[in-house]
Amino acid sequence: MNRTMITAANTMGQLQQQLDVISHNLSNTNTTGYKSRDASFNDMLYQQVNNQVDQGTEKRLTPSGIRQGSGAYLDQTRLNMTQGAFENTDKPLDVAASNPNVYFQVAVNDSEQPVQYTRDGSFHLRPEGPNNVKLVNGSGQDVLGENGQAIIFSNAFKDIQIDGSGTITVTTNTGVDQFTLGLTNVQKPQELEAKGENLFAFPAGMNQPNMFTDLTGKARETAGVDQGKLEQSNVDLSKELTDMSIAQRAYQFNSRSISIADQMMGLVNGIRA
Numbered sequence: 001m002n003r004t005m006i007t008a009a010n011t012m013g014q015l016q017q018q019l020d021v022i023s024h025n026l027s028n029t030n031t032t033g034y035k036s037r038d039a040s041f042n043d044m045l046y047q048q049v050n051n052q053v054d055q056g057t058e059k060r061l062t063p064s065g066i067r068q069g070s071g072a073y074l075d076q077t078r079l080n081m082t083q084g085a086f087e088n089t090d091k092p093l094d095v096a097a098s099n100p101n102v103y104f105q106v107a108v109n110d111s112e113q114p115v116q117y118t119r120d121g122s123f124h125l126r127p128e129g130p131n132n133v134k135l136v137n138g139s140g141q142d143v144l145g146e147n148g149q150a151i152i153f154s155n156a157f158k159d160i161q162i163d164g165s166g167t168i169t170v171t172t173n174t175g176v177d178q179f180t181l182g183l184t185n186v187q188k189p190q191e192l193e194a195k196g197e198n199l200f201a202f203p204a205g206m207n208q209p210n211m212f213t214d215l216t217g218k219a220r221e222t223a224g225v226d227q228g229k230l231e232q233s234n235v236d237l238s239k240e241l242t243d244m245s246i247a248q249r250a251y252q253f254n255s256r257s258i259s260i261a262d263q264m265m266g267l268v269n270g271i272r273a
Contacts, residue, residue: 004261008254010071014041015251017074022244025235032138033120033198034233035079036240042075079200081189084119084234086226092160093135095121095181096231098224101189102215105144105182106137106199115144116199117184117192119231128152135168139197144182146216151179162227165220183215183223 018039028034083100096119097104103117110116123143128134135143135151142150151168159171166181186192188211192200202211215223 002261005258007071008257008261010073012251012254014072014074015247015254018247019244019251021077022240022247025240026237026244029233029235029237031120031198031233032122033084033118033231034235035081035119035194035200036233036235037194038078038080040075040078041072079190079192079194080234081192082234084232086229087232088228089230090228092162092227093123093125094228094230095123095162095166096226096229097121097183098226099185099222101186102223102225103184103186103200105148105184105214107142107144107150108195108199112204113195113201115148116195116201117186118199120198122230125155127155131155133157137198141197146180146182146214146220148182151181153177153179162225164223164225166215166223166225167220180220181225183220183225184212185215185219185222186212188212 018041021037021039025036028036081100086096086098095104103119104121106116106118107114108116118137120137122138123135124138125133126136126140131154132152133155137143145151146166153170154172154174154177157170157172161169161171162181163169166183168179168181170177170179191202191206191211193203195201213219
């Protein structure tokens, strides 16, 4: 009975983590460029209880003994990097990359990973000195250009156009200025890990050859940058609600098994010779 309670308690703790993952997905259903997470389970260690083999009986096909499990654990939380649907916003600073492997570059305050990546193209302008503005993301972090520097231009602009290669054309009273968005083609997006604030990066210390390419020249035309659009979250609401119901029911079953084991222990303790 103790093993039953331990197994159920172990599994309940892991199911709670799965529910946390599902809750995180549901809370980001409307977050631009958000990538959902999928939790997968595996079995904990088994204990092999051997029993005496009766030499006089017919040989069995399966190994002798009993395998007693210890419950299940959350094996991994995998990022679902599939592309979300696009929404028209008609805002000049909203952009989306139709190439699902293309990410925008953002500068962050991290000595190990100063450049991180995002699919969230909801950009804004922040004052930079008395006469200029800087292109930033929703968290106020610098959106980088192809040269790895922040994109800064005059605040006296009339129009902003962004073409399919990520070239920004800013029309001012004195002329036209051009900048290029920093774009990265990630060949292995499954290797990215979430860093918070809709940013992704490769794990620190990972050898990164052939995992990503910063787009330059003609290669930038493959990005498919669309101005006035945003990529929506790829959370499948019906799937998340179904997974939540299954996880809650599994949690309920394990809780019930603890109650039943407790009742059985009470019956055993109440037995009188």
